[in-house]
Amino acid sequence: MQASAGAAAGAELLLGIGDDASVVGASGVCVTSVDAMVEGTHFRLQEGFSEPSEVGHRALAGALSDLAAMGARPGEAYFVLGLPGGFSEQQALELMRAAAALARDTGTVIAGGDVVAAPILIVSVTAVGWAAGADALLTRAGARDGDLVGVTGNLGAAAAALAQMEGRAPRSAAGAGALARAAAPVPRLSEGLALAAEGAHAMIDLSDGLATDAAQLAARSGVRLELQLGDLPLADGVVEVAGALEVEPWRLAAGGGEDYELCFTAAPADRERLEQALTRAGGVGVSWIGTVRAGPPGLVLLDGEGRRVQLEGYEHRW
């Protein structure tokens, strides 16, 4: 067999698109996530909603975000495109160009795929990452009594964008920041690597919304997470859109999906070291939003006055 293409980060692509399968030189452990976006469920293509380029970016970002949540180095991505008759070759190229740009930015090689006819646009991405060993990775299961709960970046952009696109809140100068952020989420790969390397205990990415995803982490770790909703870091435009919706801003930050920030837990003694590691990694900042307690597994959300709040996670509404 002949080598036919360049090297990926952490693994070498030996045979890419054009044969029955792709071949990658492997070592350590292989970390794999699949993530699908379906027109009508995850995005709309009509005027005022998503462009093809946004769909390509978001599909890859969502799959890479799962690798970030494990602390894996990104390696290869494989794309399944289901293309409807009305979707032009030009649109398909725009979609894949945006995906290729994000792949380049993250050191990911698009190594294979499948294109099929479909009645609606479908983009399914398999993202493969690599690590030296399983011990180098973080799961959802390691949170411990006494840990702090941290979150990267800012929350609520996706929910604030959705409210504007659906016309539930007016588009505004402030809200434009949320729209831009939601159209091009950034998988927190360097942050995930740094947090795994520096001894965080458990991690998950926020794809379904903090209220849903933190509950998953709590369940898998067998602990209780208490989050202070008033401490949630808010993305640009969230306060303004929440005002128009007449809800507290933390409802968008904790209830909206697809922000793709990382939620993790760590020992209080490691707090400063983790913050410094994130700074060195060139990553976004961290906010400390709660604590881990022993006791019946579950999630407790407390508002600014310390009252317990019920909040459902993100439900795809399209």
Place this chain on the structure above:
Amino acid sequence: MQASAGAAAGAELLLGIGDDASVVGASGVCVTSVDAMVEGTHFRLQEGFSEPSEVGHRALAGALSDLAAMGARPGEAYFVLGLPGGFSEQQALELMRAAAALARDTGTVIAGGDVVAAPILIVSVTAVGWAAGADALLTRAGARDGDLVGVTGNLGAAAAALAQMEGRAPRSAAGAGALARAAAPVPRLSEGLALAAEGAHAMIDLSDGLATDAAQLAARSGVRLELQLGDLPLADGVVEVAGALEVEPWRLAAGGGEDYELCFTAAPADRERLEQALTRAGGVGVSWIGTVRAGPPGLVLLDGEGRRVQLEGYEHRW
């Protein structure tokens, strides 16, 4: 990180379904194929067409067939299911049970997936295989002047089944064999491993039809393939269905997709050794259907009288 599940063939699954991504102990080379089946394009669910179990089996078989065509050992499979509102949980279970049965039969571990809402049924499978090194694999690119062209098993079952399901040919006792074979194609994994180990030169699986796939192999190898259509091995029922359609049986055998047999080339001196290796592997038999010539790359199809025939490959008609 804790190990959480059993071992795959050739790789160890360290973390399976339930976290952000799956983790597999890796060595050698990783061989990856993605393959999607979409309702209305690749199958129909109404009466007289496909059952959910057939869709699950065929989706995994198609992805594993690509690994067979490389000579890779199967390792893990990842499923994306797009489920429409009218598709019941019971049907989804039937689909995945059939996939799990094929996974078990082939030593494949279903290691992860994603389930999303969709307007039609979508099954996208990522199949990952393993080999000691790239040198142990076969590509489409190695065919040489003077090679023989071989094909495993029998051809035409998928096309003969389609003709019956669409009512273009009557259902018959003879045709039932083709229907059964088309509903549960067998990826030729042991055959692919044996052919790669014993020195075949190039290989491809027949997913789009021999006329299309052999042309791909010819193009990638830069050679001319001459195939004798009268020598094609015919699946049960193909002669009878072709009779009802008033076409030569080789039109179904060379033009129909999804038979998932392997087409390969090998030196004439290796013919007997390869046949013995396939017998030892417990695999299906081989038929020798043509030769490789130097010259302008392409495919030449010759009928029983040595006349050149034009034949289009399989086009999905649903």
